[in-house]
Amino acid sequence: MKKISVLFSVVLLSLVFNKASAQDSQGYDIGDKASDFKLESVDGSWVSLAGLKSAKGAIVIFSCNTCPYVVAYEDRMIDLHNKYAALGYPVIAINPNDDQVSPGDSFEKMKERSQDKRFPFAYVYDRTQEVIKAYGGTRTPHVYILNKEGDDFIVKYIGAIDNNYQDASAVTENYVEEAMDAIMNGRTVATETTKAIGCTIKWSKKTE
Amino acid sequence: MQMIFNFKLHLYSFMLTSAILWLNIDQKPASKTEFAIIDFQEFEKMTMASSEKLRVYNFWATWCAPCVKEMPYFQQIQEEDQDIALIFISMDDGRKPERVTTFMERRKITSPVYLLNDVDYNKWIDKVSTDWSGAIPATLFIKADGSRFFHEGEVSYEELKAMIQKLKQ
Numbered sequence: 001m002k003k004i005s006v007l008f009s010v011v012l013l014s015l016v017f018n019k020a021s022a023q024d025s026q027g028y029d030i031g032d033k034a035s036d037f038k039l040e041s042v043d044g045s046w047v048s049l050a051g052l053k054s055a056k057g058a059i060v061i062f063s064c065n066t067c068p069y070v071v072a073y074e075d076r077m078i079d080l081h082n083k084y085a086a087l088g089y090p091v092i093a094i095n096p097n098d099d100q101v102s103p104g105d106s107f108e109k110m111k112e113r114s115q116d117k118r119f120p121f122a123y124v125y126d127r128t129q130e131v132i133k134a135y136g137g138t139r140t141p142h143v144y145i146l147n148k149e150g151d152d153f154i155v156k157y158i159g160a161i162d163n164n165y166q167d168a169s170a171v172t173e174n175y176v177e178e179a180m181d182a183i184m185n186g187r188t189v190a191t192e193t194t195k196a197i198g199c200t201i202k203w204s205k206k207t208e
Numbered sequence: 209m210q211m212i213f214n215f216k217l218h219l220y221s222f223m224l225t226s227a228i229l230w231l232n233i234d235q236k237p238a239s240k241t242e243f244a245i246i247d248f249q250e251f252e253k254m255t256m257a258s259s260e261k262l263r264v265y266n267f268w269a270t271w272c273a274p275c276v277k278e279m280p281y282f283q284q285i286q287e288e289d290q291d292i293a294l295i296f297i298s299m300d301d302g303r304k305p306e307r308v309t310t311f312m313e314r315r316k317i318t319s320p321v322y323l324l325n326d327v328d329y330n331k332w333i334d335k336v337s338t339d340w341s342g343a344i345p346a347t348l349f350i351k352a353d354g355s356r357f358f359h360e361g362e363v364s365y366e367e368l369k370a371m372i373q374k375l376k377q
Contacts (some may be wrong), residue, residue, distance in 0.1 A: 068271050068301075102273075138341035138360075163328045166301060172328075195333040197299050200274055200343040200361065 027136010030192045034060075034146050034153045037131045039094065039124035042107075042114040047092060047122045049146070049153050056088030057147040057156075057183070059176065062137040063093040063123070065113045066104040067199035070141050072165045074117055077141075080161070081121040084180055089145075091121035096132035097140075097202040105202065129204055139198030143176055147183050156183055159194030243312070243321040245302050248332040251324050254295075255350060261293040262375055265348040267324075269299045270311040274362040275345040279315065281365040285372065286319055292372060294319040299344055301325075349375055 028034060038048045052058060059080055063070050081091035097105035107125050114123045126132055135144055145157035157179035162171040179189045246254075255265070266282050268275035279296070286294040296317065298308050302325025312321060326332065333342050337358035340346055349357040349371070357375060 068269075139343035160330060163330060166303065166327050173330075175330075194330040195340070195342045196329040197333070197342050197344060199272065200345070 027134070028144065028155045028158065030155055030158065030189075032155045034144070034155055035134050036153075037126075037134075039126055039131065040107075041122040041124045042111045042119075043122075045122070047124050052090065054088065055090065055148060057145065057153065059084060059089055059091045059180075060135070060144040060146060061091060061093050061161075062096055062132055062135070062140050062142040062144075062201075064095045064097045064102070064105045064140045064199070064202075065109050066097070066102055067140045069165050069196070069198050073141050073161055074119075076161055076168055078117070078120060080176060083177075085121070087184065089180065089183075093119070093121055093123045094126050094131060095123070096126040096129055096137065098129070098204040101205060102202040129201075132201060137201065139196075139200060141196075141198060145176065145179050145183065156189055157192055159191075160196035163194075165196070243298070243305075243308060243323055245305060245323045245325050248324065248326040248335070251297070251322070251326075252332075252335065254322075255348070258352075258354075259293060259350070260352050261291055262352065262372065263350040264292055264294045264372070265297050265350070266294065267297045267299055267344050267346045267348070269344060270307050271300070272344055276315075278345055278362050278364075278368075279317070281363065281368050283317070283319060284365065285368055289372070291376065296321045298323040351375060 034049070036049045038046050038051075041047050049055075049058060061077060063077070077091055077093065085091065095105055095110055099106035099109075103109075107127075110123055110125060113119075137144075141161060143157065143159060143161060144155055146153040147156045148154075157176065159175055161174075161176050162168075163173040163175070164171045173191075175191055175194050178191065181187075182189045244250075255263070264282065264286075266275075266279070268279060270276070282294055282296075286292060296319055298321060300308050300323055302323055305323060308321065308323055311317070329342060333340050336348055337356065339358045340360055343360055345362055346358070346360045347363070347368075349359075351357075357371075359371065363371070
């Protein structure tokens with residue numbers, strides 16, 4: 001009996017310990033081709049990569065309303081869009097959070113947040129969480145810079161916006177801006193992936 | 209007349225300030241709700257120190273709903289099992305430590321708490337564990353022999369208990 005319970009706990013433990021790393025190993029790596037999506041934005045339009053007129057790529061950011069790190073970065077997300085959209089790389093903010101688990105992340109609340117902050121970028125809802133699963137995002141905010149090569153959108157950078165969420169003026173490494181400069185000048189991105197503390201994705205209970 | 213009034217005003221404000229100070233000292237919270245604000249170097253030093261117990265470092269924040277939900281399970285297991293040493297590592301904003309103080313008082317947090325205020329995250333997340341994407345809650349387990357195990361994501365009481373039992377074997 002004891003052996004069975006030990007075996008059981010080992011199985012349970014390996015399941016539990018492997019969960020996080022399993023989630024990490026899914027999703028995109030640098031150089032992968034990002035699949036397209038079609039998601040509704042707060043203004044009622046439907047946003048897809050293929051639908052980006054004259055785009056050279058996109059700065060996809062998994063985002064939400066409720067995470068303090070996202071809130072700290074909202075103004076910087078607006079700045080990124082204002083700087084790079086005209087150069088062919090618009091910001092697309094995707095909220096992947098289940099609104100049953102996190103009511104503050106509902107589509108209605110997204111509309112409110114977008115209006116309050118006057119987001120110049122598309123703020124879309126990944127209601128089914130298919131996009132976040134395909135990308136392998138694990139937290140908010142989580143940035144994926146895509147570069148259009150032929151008809152494909154290739155992942156060039158995965159990670160944080162910069163290295164100081166508390167104080168934009170104290171940032172010493174502008175990861176996204178440095179990656180964008182490299183991409184637009186045909187250079188290799190020096191820092192292709194970064195990590196940052198962020199809020200967990202509020203996964204739907206139905207699928208777990 | 210004006211001078212006397214001013215003097216009185218100063219006297220009153222002095223008395224009031226003294227009273228507030230005295231009250232503050234008197235109501236100073238017990239040492240349980242005191243915590244240090246540390247950087248990653250200090251955290252790393254702490255994890256490198258030797259310990260006979262299984263150390264459980266739980267990364268959390270006052271605003272993180274899944275973290276707040278699982279914290280009582282950690283505290284409960286600490287109460288049941290003296291062979292483990294539970295340490296809560298807050299990822300709250302170091303510029304507003306009062307949020308953590310209030311939380312600890314309200315939620316009756318009795319295990320040691322440190323506020324890890326080191327925002328250059330990419331420099332140190334992999335040093336805690338390469339399995340960590342950066343999302344919280346997350347928990348680092350360090351056995352007495354120094355070996356490490358890491359878990360990202362929320363745990364139930366049963367899951368946590370099973371993890372600890374396995375690590376103690």
